[in-house]
Amino acid sequence: MVRERQVAGGGRAVEVAPDRLEGWYARFAVRNDGVRSTELAPDIVTVTADNGVVAVATVPFGPLNAEGTVAGLAVGPLVEHALIPRRIALLLVRRGGHSVGIARGGVIVRSRTDRHLVQGRSAAGGWSQQRFARRREGQARTALRSAAEDAFEVLVPRLSEVDAVVLGGDARALETLREDRRLAPLFARAEPRVLDIAEPRRAVLDDAAERAIAVEITLREP
Secondary structure (H helix, E strand, O other): OEEEEEOOOOOEEEEEOHHHHHHHHHHHHHHOOOEEEEEEOOOEEEEEEOOOOEEEEEOOOOOOOOOEEEEOOOOHHHHHHHOOOOEEEEEEEEOOEEEEEEEEOOEEEEEEEEEOOOOOOOOOOHHHHHHHHHHHHHHHHHHHHHHHHHHHHHHHHHHHHOOEEEEEEOHHHHHHHHOOHHHHHHHHOEEEEEEOOOOOOHHHHHHHHHHHOOEEEEEEOO
C-alpha cells in the first residue's frame, strides 16, 4: 500500500505500509542516484539523496529509539519501529456520520458506524434561509452527539488495551467532540496526524485501519 498526495508549499507525501517501507527506501536510493545521509530523530527521519531530493518521514507512534546522522541509507530503526504490532483505537467523524473501531495489525476487530442526515446549504434567502440553517445545525448537533456516545461506549473503556489513538475526518467536527469531557482521555492519547477521509462508513474504517499504521513520508525536490 503506497498512497500519494500533494502537500502545501510544494512536494508530495506518500503513505507507505510498514512491510513495504524497506523496499520503498531501496527504490528511493536507486531513483535518486544514491543516498548522501540519514538523520534519525525521535519524531522524524530525514533521508537526503545524492541528487538533493529529501524524504522526511514522520515517526508514527513515537518516539523513535534512535538518534544521530550517518552517511548513506540507515533506516533500519524506523523500519523496526513501524513493524511493531499495535492495537489502535480509531475515531472517524464528519458532520453527517461517524465510525469508531479497534484495529489490531491494521485489521478492525470491533467497530460501530452510524450515518445521519445533514442537509446541504440552501440558496434561498430571508427567513427561509435562516430556518434552513437552524434545521441544518440541529441535524449536525444530533450527529455529533451520536458520535460522542459511540466513542465513549466503544473506545474509552478500552483505552488501557490500545497502544495509540488515531483520528480522522473533519477538523471542526473533531474539535466539537474534543469539548466533551468524557472523551478527554481519548483525545489525550491521539496521534498528531489526522487522516483525511471520505464520509465515514465501514469500508472507510477498514481503509483507515491500514492507513493508521503506515509511515507518511514527504518528498521535496532541491
